[in-house]
Amino acid sequence: MPAERIRDHAGQGATTVAAHRRRLRADRARQLADLLRHQVLTGGFPDGTLPHEAALGADYRATRGTVRQALDLLRAEGLVERLPGVGTVVVAQKYPHGLDRLMGLAETLREHGQVSNEIRTVGPVAAPAPVAERLRVPPGADVLYIERLRRLDGLPLSLDLTYVPLDLGTALLGADLENTDVFRLLEAITGQPLGHAEITLEAVNADAHSAAVLQAPRGAAVLMLERLTHLADGRPVDLEFIRFRGDRITMSGLLHRSR
Amino acid sequence: MPAERIRDHAGQGATTVAAHRRRLRADRARQLADLLRHQVLTGGFPDGTLPHEAALGADYRATRGTVRQALDLLRAEGLVERLPGVGTVVVAQKYPHGLDRLMGLAETLREHGQVSNEIRTVGPVAAPAPVAERLRVPPGADVLYIERLRRLDGLPLSLDLTYVPLDLGTALLGADLENTDVFRLLEAITGQPLGHAEITLEAVNADAHSAAVLQAPRGAAVLMLERLTHLADGRPVDLEFIRFRGDRITMSGLLHRSR
Numbered sequence: 390m391p392a393e394r395i396r397d398h399a400g401q402g403a404t405t406v407a408a409h410r411r412r413l414r415a416d417r418a419r420q421l422a423d424l425l426r427h428q429v430l431t432g433g434f435p436d437g438t439l440p441h442e443a444a445l446g447a448d449y450r451a452t453r454g455t456v457r458q459a460l461d462l463l464r465a466e467g468l469v470e471r472l473p474g475v476g477t478v479v480v481a482q483k484y485p486h487g488l489d490r491l492m493g494l495a496e497t498l499r500e501h502g503q504v505s506n507e508i509r510t511v512g513p514v515a516a517p518a519p520v521a522e523r524l525r526v527p528p529g530a531d532v533l534y535i536e537r538l539r540r541l542d543g544l545p546l547s548l549d550l551t552y553v554p555l556d557l558g559t560a561l562l563g564a565d566l567e568n569t570d571v572f573r574l575l576e577a578i579t580g581q582p583l584g585h586a587e588i589t590l591e592a593v594n595a596d597a598h599s600a601a602v603l604q605a606p607r608g609a610a611v612l613m614l615e616r617l618t619h620l621a622d623g624r625p626v627d628l629e630f631i632r633f634r635g636d637r638i639t640m641s642g643l644l645h646r647s648r
Numbered sequence: 649m650p651a652e653r654i655r656d657h658a659g660q661g662a663t664t665v666a667a668h669r670r671r672l673r674a675d676r677a678r679q680l681a682d683l684l685r686h687q688v689l690t691g692g693f694p695d696g697t698l699p700h701e702a703a704l705g706a707d708y709r710a711t712r713g714t715v716r717q718a719l720d721l722l723r724a725e726g727l728v729e730r731l732p733g734v735g736t737v738v739v740a741q742k743y744p745h746g747l748d749r750l751m752g753l754a755e756t757l758r759e760h761g762q763v764s765n766e767i768r769t770v771g772p773v774a775a776p777a778p779v780a781e782r783l784r785v786p787p788g789a790d791v792l793y794i795e796r797l798r799r800l801d802g803l804p805l806s807l808d809l810t811y812v813p814l815d816l817g818t819a820l821l822g823a824d825l826e827n828t829d830v831f832r833l834l835e836a837i838t839g840q841p842l843g844h845a846e847i848t849l850e851a852v853n854a855d856a857h858s859a860a861v862l863q864a865p866r867g868a869a870v871l872m873l874e875r876l877t878h879l880a881d882g883r884p885v886d887l888e889f890i891r892f893r894g895d896r897i898t899m900s901g902l903l904h905r906s907r
Contacts (some may be wrong), residue, residue, distance in 0.1 A: 415857035416769065416795065418810055421887040424778050427874060433778070447903040449776045462855050483850070484651070488747070491903040502659030510675065519683050519692070535707070536663035536675065550679055589689070591742070592871035592894030598674035607704070607890045608871040610894070612851035613828050615686060621905070632683040644750040644843040 399622035409436075421449055425459060429468050429479050430639060439469065439477040467636045481636055486542060488642025491586050491618065493570025494539055494547070502542035506567050509602075510536040513555060520552050523617055524625050533558025535566065538602060545603050546637050548629040557626055572618070573627055586618040590640065595632070603634050610635035663834040677717035680708050684718060688738050689898060698736040700726065712788050726867060726895045735835055740895055743800060747901025750845050750877065752829025753798055761801035765826050768861075769795040777810050782876055783884050792817025794825065797861060804863050807898050811840070830875070834885055842885075845877040848897065854891070862893050869894035 413590040425445075428434060439445065442456045447457070451535055463469045470480040487497050495504035513531040521528040535551040551571060553561060560578045561571065576582055600607045611632045618627040684704075687693060698704065701715045708715070719736055722728045729739040746756050752762035772790040780787040794810040810830060812820060819837045820830065836840055850872045859866045870891045877886040 394839075412857075419855070419858060420793075420795075421776075422810060423874075424776055425776055450774060464851055465855060487849075487904070488847070488849070488901075491905045515709060517680075517683055519686055534677075550682060560728065586903045588747070588901055588903055589744075590747070590849060590871070590895075590899040592869040592892070593725055594853075594894075595677070595869070595871045596724060598671075599678060608853070608867055610851040610853045612849070615682075616903075633851070635853075638850075640849040642747075642847055642848055643745070644749045644845045644846065646876075 405543070408452065413451075413503070414455055414458060417451060417455045418462060421445075421451055421455060421459035424449070425463060426466075426468065429452040429463065429484055429492065433522070434479055437479045439479070441476060483637055483639045484546070486638050486640050488640045491572075491583060493572035495568075495570045496572070504568075504570075505540050507540070508535065508566055510534065510646055511562065513558070516552070520628060523628055524552060524554050526554050531555045533561060535571070535600055537566070541637075542641050544637065545634065547631050547633045548599060548602050549632075552628040554626060559616075571627060574620070575618075577618070579620055579626070582612075582621045584619045584621040584623060586616050586627075589615045591615075593632075598615040599632055603632065605636070612638055612640065650717055654886060659856040673711075673714055673717060676710060676714045677721060678864055680704075680710055680714060680718035681721040682898070683708070685725075685727065686720065689742055691906065694737055696738045697734065700735060710872070742896055742898045743805070745892070745897050745899050747899045750831075750842060752831035753863040754827075754829045755831070757800055763805075763827075763829075764799050764802075767794065768797055769793065770821065770825065772817070775811070780886060783811060783813050785813050790814045792820060794820070796825070799897075803896065804861075804893065806890050806892045807858060807861050807869070808891075811887040813885060830886060834877075834879075838879055838885070841880045843878045843882060845875050848874045850874075851894070852891075858891055864893050864895070871897055871899065 440448065442453055444455055445451070445456045458548060460469065464471065467481050469477050469481065471477050484498055484501050489546045496502055512534060514534045516524065516526055516532040518528050520532060524532060528534060533553045533629055536550045538545060539547045539549060557575060557578055561574055564574045570581060593611050593613050594608045595603065595605055595611045597607045599611070600609055612635050614631040614633065616629045616631065617624050617625055676772055699707065701712055703795065704715045707713055719728065726740050726789065727738065728736050730736050743757055743760050757763055771793060773793045774788045775791040777787050779791060780789060783791060785791060791814055792812045796808045798803060798806045798808055816834060816837055820833055823833045831842060852870050852872050853867045854862065854864055854870045856866045858870070859868055871894050873890040873892065875888045875890065876884055880886050
């Protein structure tokens with residue numbers, strides 16, 4: 390990434406020349422890391438090995454130092470690892486979760502492997518006010534609470550906290566929650582398809598306990614999804630708080646300028 | 649959150665009773681924290697002060713210890729703070745970024761404040777292969793590279809790395825990039841609206857340099873958005889890599905079961 394022609398707005402005031410150079414290299418390493426990350430996530434290195442540093446430097450017109458710093462960034466994210474005598478290899482796979490259609494985890498990851506759910510907790514609880522309000526049940530009425538650690542081919546992906554109105558929840562209690570999406574079960578129980586869901590996504594640092602459950606380092610970045618799902622007739626039936634391991638899930642979709 | 653009626657799947661094998669109790673309390677604290685987080689983010693505490701711990705305990709049928717632990721989780725996320733003599737107050741505001749329509753940052757946050765852009769770098773670079781391919785320009789052809797630190801009312805929100813084909817980029821060079829979304833400028837330059845964008849969202853831990861630029865702690869959770877935006881006629885014109893501070897942005901939208 391040649392900088393000669395770039396108009397660059399740093400280095401003013403008290404910034405020293407050395408600090409300015411460090412900043413430029415860090416900026417270029419980030420640029421390069423973002424491009425390589427895209428390649429890693431989209432299977433751009435089919436044999437799982439990145440080109441040698443010198444080749445990357447030539448391809449991206451970057452110095453060896455910048456290439457190394459970019460690879461360090463991807464390594465810190467857990468995406469690649471350096472193997473002596475082999476080079477830099479892709480070690481983490483992130484699975485794409487669709488943002489275009491309302492789908493359960495097993496549905497959306499069907500091509501990638503088998504989703505299994507460890508049921509950590511299940512049973513009725515008196516609905517706290519914000520749950521009752523959103524599920525449109527009387528405050529304090531029982532709702533079914535389900536807590537699941539969800540895995541893909543045995544690897545922890547997400548920790549899901551779910552609230553369902555008890556008339557539907559009772560039927561869920563007898564269902565195969567270990568191997569079936571709640572979405573699919575709700576459609577089977579009600580005999581109608583789901584309609585829409587309001588979702589909110591955030592990036593948060595995992596607290597110690599959530600990190601331990603997800604087998605991730607404390608403070609690991611987590612993609613947090615809050616989702617209120619309605620049946621086709623508009624009734625809200627499923628309120629979920631989902632913590633996805635940031636290193637294992639991406640969310641992809643299409644946005645349109647006009648609707 | 650009463651646990652008596654809950655069928656709970658922990659505590660088997662070598663787990664001690666004390667460890668089991670700790671886990672139950674941590675689980676309940678997370679449940680409560682998620683409900684309170686929703687209230688905090690959606691303005692559920694209009695005067696910015698949370699109810700006293702005893703009131704929260706009564707409302708949510710939780711012990712004082714669970715309430716404290718839940719508030720600790722929100723404090724660790726930087727959402728609330730405990731003020732002696734006052735109680736627990738909301739200290740961080742997260743701004744909602746729409747996931748339903750393709751919008752620039754200033755457009756989407758118009759009601760919340762003034763977006764300004766610090767141009768860290770701007771100028772032509774030879775397009776690396778993955779950029780050239782996605783913007784459909786010949787490999788090595790010049791594209792305009794722009795790096796912006798974006799602020800809302802002075803507060804750092806995101807670090808954006810942008811690539812634009814040079815025929816449009818040249819016009820951008822003379823534009824008011826400090827105060828205008830690139831989206832709006834591209835529509836003005838081309839005389840046509842934007843069409844759609846392919847997006848990918850991830851949660852990552854900020855590297856040291858990105859954290860410093862965003863004035864966030866090292867390792868802070870960042871919502872990373874990769875976005876390839878096309879004009880209405882289908883031409884790809886804007887490839888962006890955006891790091892949003894996780895503690896300042898949420899992404900909200902509506903998903904449908906069928907399309």
